[in-house]
């Protein structure tokens with residue numbers, strides 16, 4: 001596992017990090033975004049979308065589990081597993097076809113469905129540290145060896 005730790009100071013920096021990830025994303029990439037409520041997962045997802053060239057507004061898909069955006073360089077599959085009761089519910093929406101598809105998957109609350117997530121996924125963890133101010137986030141990116 002290759003681990004990289006970054007810091008952002010405000011939503012704009014987290015968005016910019018997402019843009020960079022989105023610009024470099026390849027078909028089949030999976031990004032798992034971990035962090036508490038308000039950590040900045042959706043801000044990062046919005047940046048990834050922008051980096052993919054998506055211009056539609058990207059919001060938290062909490063009430064829909066999956067939102068698909070097709071107007072970028074690659075399709076974006078934006079998942080939010082927060083409200084899933086059982087990982088099996090994800091099968092019902094055909095999640096595996098998305099994970100192994102030609103688009104880029106971004107998953108908020110991935111720990112809910114951890115056993116369904118391919119090992120190639122990149123895990124991004126956003127953490128607050130209030131001692132460093134409300135706008136501070138530590139961002140830890142973990143990639144499995146051999147991944148670009």
Ligand SMILES: Nc1ncnc2c1ncn2[C@@H]1O[C@H](COP(=O)(O)OP(=O)(O)OP(=O)(O)O)[C@@H](O)[C@H]1O
Pocket residue numbers: 008009010011012013014015035036037038039040041042043044060108134135136137
């Ligand atoms: N460094 C930062 N990075 C990201 N967001 C920040 C940062 N500093 C402040 N914020 C603010 O924190 C909030 C993050 O909200 P966001 O919806 O992205 O969180 P989330 O992790 O998706 O939460 P949820 O679990 O409810 O979906 C936004 O209001 C954003 O402006």
Ligand SMILES: [Mg+2]
Pocket residue numbers: 041042060108
């Ligand atoms: Mg969110």
